[in-house]
Amino acid sequence: MEKERPSITTDVVIFTIHQNDLKVLLIKRKINPYKDHWALPGGFVKVNESLEDAAKRELVEETGVTEDSADIYLEQLYTFGHLERDPRGRVITVVYMALINSDDVKLHASTDASDAQWFSVSKFPGLAFDHAKIISYALQRIMWKFEYTTVAFSLLPNKFTISQLQRIYEIVFNKKFDKRNFNKKVLSLNILRGEEVKRDVSYRPPKLYSLKKKIGDIIKII
Amino acid sequence: MEKERPSITTDVVIFTIHQNDLKVLLIKRKINPYKDHWALPGGFVKVNESLEDAAKRELVEETGVTEDSADIYLEQLYTFGHLERDPRGRVITVVYMALINSDDVKLHASTDASDAQWFSVSKFPGLAFDHAKIISYALQRIMWKFEYTTVAFSLLPNKFTISQLQRIYEIVFNKKFDKRNFNKKVLSLNILRGEEVKRDVSYRPPKLYSLKKKIGDIIKII
């Protein structure tokens, strides 16, 4: 009855912020189908590996980030299972979304750059499979999550300034916020702990903050 | 490399409202593992069937609702893939949530009642597998969706009164709303079309409304 089974893969939409832009990691496929097309990192789920472990494995393989890095936010997005999504046959993919801290990005831009590259979400090449649709789904989700949870902080270092935070909100929502209102809002949420001021800048030294809550906690931010 | 593959199933959390209570449909398992335990309706995904079709198939098999009924809201919830969730081996399940109109419920309470039964979400028996966890996840989702989308209307007939609508919100959130504020709020959203008044009641005849939007459209309701 279950002689013939669908195959199951995970794909990971890895976002980061770099050069004031929201970027997604794509890899160039080395095999058919879609040889030489760009695609999301992904692969088959092993029989003795959980879905999240499989997604983490892809994440680590493609970015070189160490798995125990606490700066990586990973969440399951959606499972895509249309019959025609893979020309090889029936392949169901469980898609995860990862957000990685821009500090770590610099480290792993080192992965040999020709077959794994960061692309702006507003300008990326034609993609293999239904991966363009998947990215568009992930973009909706990231906005939703930014509005209602603390996931945004996973894109920042442990200590950050309010304007760094504001910048990532402006990038993800692609709109400007008023600085006074933004400050007032996030400070009134009582989720930030004040830290020392940042002393290595050539302008008025900004105050640093850290997050009191856990990444992903549900709280209306904007 | 992919000699041994995980199996893939769909399970469906089917909600309805009955006797002023939110109910979930459970079936009594006839085979091991968990023989004679209650469980969510579900089964293996066929190789030539989409995930949503598989979920619909379970829904139809267990409730007898005809598939083309427009009163059924079906959405993918989450995919559960822990290694130990099924004692038979590696089984990944893509879980869907369905909301079905209480009018249809009466029709299909007919399914021979001993092996498929509606249980109050606040009082159901011990369940097979990780199905209790799945239902708790579905409950969070239904509240979220009630607050931010028009899915609640899938639990009502095409024409309904404001107080019927209020009642299902009160049931799902398990709290009372003020009648005046509730009326004001939903009418101000401009999503309802006034219809004729309901004439078969023994009290002041209430006005009927229908929904202008599509079920599932995103709009803050409460």
Add this chain to the structure above:
DNA sequence: ACAAAAGTGTTGAGAGTACACCCATGC
């Protein structure tokens, strides 16, 4: 006339939005 549910308005509090100027530092 009684039972049952429908229908309806006002007020106060809090949140969101718009808006512009001075401050602290490194060079």
Add this chain to the structure above:
DNA sequence: GCATGGGTGTACTCTCAACACTTTTGT
């Protein structure tokens, strides 16, 4: 002293929450 981003307050509007009485119908 100049360039750079940091930091701050007020007034208006709008939304949300609290609150009780009259109306319409069937019996």
